[in-house]
């Protein structure tokens with residue numbers, strides 16, 4: 017065995033300490049022995065206990081951050097079970113980013129791959145993991161939209177531009193903050209209730225179509241009829257107005273029933289589209 | 296030639312860490328705070344409300360940038376993309392200086408989001424000095440480095456922290472952000488005399504002070520930034536401040552954050568100490584009783600909120 021004071025290279029020391037943080041439940045004997053070799057005790061704490069301060073701090077910080085990023089999932093699972101999920105997630109997907117903002121980026125992927133019935137065909141799966149996946153996807157979108165690019169500093173399209181858009185002479189430019197999302201559960205209703213401090217019960221399955229977007233730096237949800245949603249999806253994916261109308265059999269009704277620019281005015285007010293040129 | 300005091304950087308007065316809790320107040324009012332410090336990573340990529348508020352604040356107040364992910368001590372290569380983004384933000388908000396910590400945050404591409412301690416060895420010293428040079432070349436300005444709180448030392452340490460910091464600052468020609476609370480916390484955790492620490496620092500290189508509250512667990516202290524500054528830290532601050540002739544002083548409050556006026560009042564207290572008689576200082580000792588708790592449950596599951604700070608108020 018090496019003498020306690022024999023210097024290891026800095027790279028070795030860093031790699032050891034990082035491993036000890038990431039795998040606190042590793043071989044306890046080896047961890048204790050390594051700590052006693054590399055770390056000095058204080059007057060009150062053993063080397064192993066001093067290492068444990070860093071281990072607890074690492075997990076405490078990241079689990080708290082996951083709880084802030086996914087308050088809905090945390091509420092649905094309860095804090096203790098959520099912590100278990102988040103611990104497993106962070107063990108598989110530790111942070112590679114300089115920013116904590118990206119900590120939850122792969123949480124939905126984790127939930128999809130690690131659900132207990134992942135191997136079963138979709139029609140034999142349980143509903144509960146679907147609900148969690150949808151809720152996590154919505155929460156991830158909310159945090160990305162909150163701090164991502166928006167259109168607050170963009171001029172809305174002029175009336176002439178709006179007419180040109182409706183005539184197909186100008187393209188519809190989707191706002192970078194717009195996400196058109198389809199869910200198996202009304203997770204936006206659930207999330208809103210959690211954020212208001214309520215304790216909602218898990219909802220029944222219900223096909224849900226919503227736009228998540230940002231107006232005046234506030235993230236907003238707007239519910240759509242399925243045909244309205246399909247029509248907007250077509251526009252957002254680059255179809256022109258006539259194609260979008262043709263692809264969605266009920267959309268012409270919407271288009272015709274509203275006064276000339278009614279639906280567009282509403283879409284612009286909700287920050288779905290913008291008029292200027294994004295930098 | 297000895298450097299100019301504060302490396303020629305201005306004494307910005309008494310400032311507060313910009314936190315999401317203060318956004319509404321700062322969009323509405325312009326309280327007489329001398330400057331704000333931002334956590335750089337919370338704004339580097341922001342194109343939402345945090346950046347919107349920062350732009351509005353930067354029009355009215357001087358801003359200094361304080362990072363947590365530079366990882367100056369890591370044996371990984373420096374993240375050039377990160378440095379470019381840091382530099383761009385500094386230019387856009389006209390930051391007065393850029394600081395980070397004497398620590399490392401991860402290796403092999405990982406980020407622990409913790410300020411991990413460096414072994415205080417000759418190898419670490421050479422490594423960090425070389426990297427500060429690279430960072431200063433990239434940023435085209437002096438880097439300012441803060442002493443972090445630490446909870447363990449290494450068997451191979453061959454320097455005291457104050458000697459390590461002093462040599463590093465001189466040889467790398469960088470600035471120091473002296474966190475007086477961190478000196479106290481580390482002194483408690485390692486059993487050294489904080490007055491010796493302060494006495495040995497090259498005061499002309501101190502560009503900024505940090506003050507903060509902490510959590511005393513008896514056997515050790517955790518740097519939680521969750522309350523007012525304790526009297527012992529004020530006493531240490533008075534002593535080192537008198538030797539610098541005046542340096543920008545910032546209060547960090549990151550957990551259980553009160554209204555901005557409360558945080559402002561706390562840092563204004565620092566100002567009242569300027570001409571006040573020295574507060575007496577005695578270093579308390581860590582509780583003598585050895586902690587017996589199993590390591591599996593040992594230690595507070597604490598967030599070190601300086602960087603757990605994360606905007607989620609949508």
Ligand SMILES: [Fe+2]
Nearest residue numbers: 441474505547
């Ligand atoms: Fe600090």
